[in-house]
Every structure is written in structure tokens, then in C-alpha cells.
Amino acid sequence: MASYRSRRSGTNKQVWNWVVTIGSVFFCLLILPIRLPGMDIVGVGPNWLLIWVVAWSMYRLPWEGAIAGVVLGILHDSLSAAFPTHVIGLAITGFLTARLHQRRILQEDLISVALVVFGLAVITETAIALQLTAQYLWTEEPLYPDIGTIWQYHQRVALSSAILSSLWAPALYYPLKKWWDKYRVKDRLKD
Amino acid sequence: MFALRRWWEKNAVKAGLVFLAVGTALGIYQTNGAFVSETFRFLARPFQGNTPPEKVESPYILDLQQRVVELENQNQKLRELIDYSKNSDLDITTPAAVIGRSPDNWWQQLTLNKGAADDVKEGDFVTGPGGLVGRVVAVTPNTSRVLLISDPSSQIGAKISRSRSTGYIRGGAGSQATMQFFEKLPDAKPGDVIVTSSFSRLFPQGVPIGRIASIDSEASPAPEAVVQLSVPVSNLEWVDIHPYTPKLDVDAAPAKIVTDDNP
Numbered sequence: 001m002a003s004y005r006s007r008r009s010g011t012n013k014q015v016w017n018w019v020v021t022i023g024s025v026f027f028c029l030l031i032l033p034i035r036l037p038g039m040d041i042v043g044v045g046p047n048w049l050l051i052w053v054v055a056w057s058m059y060r061l062p063w064e065g066a067i068a069g070v071v072l073g074i075l076h077d078s079l080s081a082a083f084p085t086h087v088i089g090l091a092i093t094g095f096l097t098a099r100l101h102q103r104r105i106l107q108e109d110l111i112s113v114a115l116v117v118f119g120l121a122v123i124t125e126t127a128i129a130l131q132l133t134a135q136y137l138w139t140e141e142p143l144y145p146d147i148g149t150i151w152q153y154h155q156r157v158a159l160s161s162a163i164l165s166s167l168w169a170p171a172l173y174y175p176l177k178k179w180w181d182k183y184r185v186k187d188r189l190k191d
Numbered sequence: 192m193f194a195l196r197r198w199w200e201k202n203a204v205k206a207g208l209v210f211l212a213v214g215t216a217l218g219i220y221q222t223n224g225a226f227v228s229e230t231f232r233f234l235a236r237p238f239q240g241n242t243p244p245e246k247v248e249s250p251y252i253l254d255l256q257q258r259v260v261e262l263e264n265q266n267q268k269l270r271e272l273i274d275y276s277k278n279s280d281l282d283i284t285t286p287a288a289v290i291g292r293s294p295d296n297w298w299q300q301l302t303l304n305k306g307a308a309d310d311v312k313e314g315d316f317v318t319g320p321g322g323l324v325g326r327v328v329a330v331t332p333n334t335s336r337v338l339l340i341s342d343p344s345s346q347i348g349a350k351i352s353r354s355r356s357t358g359y360i361r362g363g364a365g366s367q368a369t370m371q372f373f374e375k376l377p378d379a380k381p382g383d384v385i386v387t388s389s390f391s392r393l394f395p396q397g398v399p400i401g402r403i404a405s406i407d408s409e410a411s412p413a414p415e416a417v418v419q420l421s422v423p424v425s426n427l428e429w430v431d432i433h434p435y436t437p438k439l440d441v442d443a444a445p446a447k448i449v450t451d452d453n454p
Contacts, residue, residue, distance in 0.1 A: 029224075033290075033294045035292045043292075071213055072216075075216050078220040143343075143344035145343075145361060157297065
């Protein structure tokens with residue numbers, strides 16, 4: 001009887017973990033089009049999906065981080081456009097975060113998370129600017145008229161998005177980390 | 192083979208979860224994020240009124256409106272005289288509320304609360320108080336996504352309504368856009384009103400876009416003008432959707448010329 005109850009509560013816990021994980025991704029997707037006061041510098045908002053990928057990859061293996069990046073990248077594309085894709089930037093983000101944490105270069109406190117989010121936001125926007133540049137160089141009908149415009153715009157987007165994302169990072173990272181910590185501690189106690 | 196089976200026994204659940212996650216994401220991608228947009232619209236509902244705000248009607252505006260009606264009638268008469276077909280694109284409108292901004296930093300987009308259920312379709316164009324806003328690029332049952340004219344990738348054929356000098360306009364990600372003229376010495380000066388021209392494939396002609404703020408006649412290869420968009424793209428709340436079918440076949444091969452020896 002006792003073992004039955006503990007197994008049931010374990011399954012319950014797992015279900016709740018999935019609900020929180022998927023729910024938080026969904027929440028991020030829903031706040032992407034919202035610009036509340038303080039969420040906007042020159043029309044650019046924080047990159048919520050990037051913060052989520054960083055929070056997820058913190059305690060996981062590099063390939064798990066990369067897969068999460070791919071999945072969230074596809075979701076982000078579904079809300080904007082197929083090209084330029086977000087998959088590459090977010091996959092790099094997931095992989096790098098997990099790798100940096102494995103190597104103990106990246107700690108878990110909020111300041112280092114804000115810093116790493118700043119750097120990775122710049123990398124993500126650069127991945128998009130590189131795609132646009134490649135499209136300009138090798139296709140007939142590019143989206144942007146010249147390379148100068150792309151990189152000028154990149155400067156603006158990368159800087160604003162990096163500042164906002166790193167400032168908003170704790171708001172999303174902290175509750176997620178708390179939840180996953182709690183879930184994991186309970187898991188470990190049971191074993 | 193054995194190693195492979197052992198790996199599978201150990202990692203089957205993980206692999207399944209990865210496939211499930213990627214598959215779900217691709218499914219949502221296939222539907223243009225309809226699920227997310229629809230939920231967003233549902234949640235945004237309490238925060239928006241149901242009717243567009245009353246238009247401000249000062250005596251000055253009323254006077255101008257009456258003059259416009261008079262001029263339109265005259266114009267209509269003249270067109271009838273030369274057998275010009277009536278252009279009624281601007282007659283039917285669907286008012287829609289702006290419920291979201293661009294979900295991505297590289298695109299200048301808006302999310303509206305009207306979709307396929309209200310007969311909105313891809314290619315329709317959107318106007319706001321003052322002029323052109325953009326065009327619909329994606330629709331879900333109850334929402335639609337609009338690409339703004341301020342997006343750096345949108346390019347519109349435009350002309351100066353006073354002198355008919357033509358060129359094209361490119362967005363500058365803000366409230367200003369750049370107009371490049373086709374001629375070397377265009378008849379343009381600051382304050383001139385810019386409207387869409389008949390060269391525009393994605394928009395009907397004659398929709399106001401903005402006014403010239405300054406002109407750079409030294410620019411190469413053709414003179415450029417900075418255009419102040421007349422619609423406040425960064426704080427729009429209500430817009431009108433007009434049905435329109437873009438003329439996308441202008442690049443098609445010309446019809447075969449029938450001659451005597453080639454019937």
C-alpha cells in the first residue's frame with residue numbers, strides 16, 4: 001500500500017514537472033508580443049525564449065540544451081517567419097550554456113546568469129544577421145537592400161535585446177530554477 | 192547490433208520525448224502558431240474595448256471631409272467621362288484592434304484581433320489614422336499578422352501626389368522611411384505628400400503614406416528623401432483592414448504575339 005502511494009505521488013510529481021516545463025514555454029510564447037512599460041528599448045523587446053533556454057540548459061547535458069534550443073527556435077519561427085530562422089541561435093545558446101556550466105565557468109547566481117544571457121543574446125542576433133548576409137550574397141531577392149543596413153540594424157537589435165534580456169532574465173530564471181531544484185531534490189531523496 | 196539494442200533499451204524514453212517535442216513544435220509551426228495566437232487573443236480580450244473609439248470631429252475636420260467628398264465626386268464624374276473603372280478597394284473595411292507587437296526583433300509586425308473568420312486573408316492591406324500601415328502576411332481563424340511599412344524589408348512603389356514624381360519607399364524600422372526616386376532631378380520638396388503609386392504590386396494606388404521631411408539630392412545612384420510616415424506605427428491601437436488581391440503576376444512572361452506566320 002505504502003509503495004503504491006509513493007509511486008503514485010512520484011508519477012504525480014512527474015506530471016506536474018511536465019506541466020510546469022511546458023506551461024512556462026507557453027507563457028514565454030504568450031509574452032513575446034507584449035510590450036509593457038520597461039520591456040521596450042527602441043521597439044525591441046527581451047528575448048524570453050533565450051532566457052528559458054539558458055535556464056533549462058543550466059543543469060543539463062549540452063545535447064539536451066541544443067534540442068531545447070531547436071524546439072523553441074521552431075516555435076519562435078512559427079510566430080514570426082520561416083526565414084531568418086531562430087533555430088540556429090537558440091541551439092548554440094543551449095549547447096554553450098550547458099558546456100560552460102559543465103566546465104564550471106558559469107555559476108548559478110543571478111549575476112552570472114544575467115551576464116551569460118547578455119553574451120548569448122548578442123550571439124543569437126548575430127546568427128540571424130549572418131543568415132541575412134548570406135541571403136544577400138547568394139540569392140536573387142534579398143530581404144535587405146545592402147549589407148550595411150543589416151549590420152547597422154544588428155547593432156541596434158543586439159544591444160537593446162541583450163540589455164533587456166539580461167535585466168529580465170532573473171524574473172524567469174529564478175522561479176524555473178527553484179522549481180527544478182525542488183523537483184530534483186525530491187527525486188534524489190526518493191532514490 | 193547488440194550495442195544498438197542496449198542503447199535503445201536505455202534511451203528509448205528519452206528519444207521518444209525528443210521526437211515528441213520536435214514533432215509538436217513542427218506541428219505548431221505548420222499551423223503558423225495558430226494555437227498560440229488564438230490563446231493570446233483570448234487572454235487579451237478583457238483588455239480591449241469592443242468598439243473602435245469615436246473619431247474626433249472638429250469643425251475643421253468636418254470642413255475638410257466635405258471638401259474631400261466634393262472632390263471625390265468630381266473625380267468620379269471625370270473618370271466616368273473617360274470610362275475609368277471604379278476603384279472601390281477602400282470602401283469595405285473591417286475595423287480591428289492591435290493586440291500585440293512583433294514577437295521577433297527583426298520584423299516590424301503587429302497582431303490584430305480579426306482573422307479568417309472575419310474574411311481577412313493574406314495580401315489584404317491595412318490602414319490606420321493617417322494612411323497606410325502595412326499588409327496581412329499570415330492569418331489564423333481569429334487573428335492576423337501584419338507586416339508594417341516601416342519594416343526594412345518592405346518596399347513600396349510610391350509617388351509624390353503633387354508632382355507625380357515616382358520612386359519607391361523602404362522602411363527604416365522607425366517612424367521614418369527612405370524614398371528613392373527613379374529620376375535624376377525629381378520635382379520634390381519638404382512637406383510634399385507621398386501616396387502609393389500604380390507601380391506598387393502589393394497595395395492599390397493612391398493610399399497616403401507620409402510627408403517628405405528632407406531631401407538628399409547628392410545621394411547616389413538616385414536622389415533620396417526622408418519620409419515621415421503619417422501613421423504613428425509605434426503606438427497604433429485601432430486599424431482598418433481592406434480586402435485586396437496583390438498583383439503578383441506582373442513578372443509573368445508576356446502573352447504570345449499573334450502574327451500572320453505564327454497564328
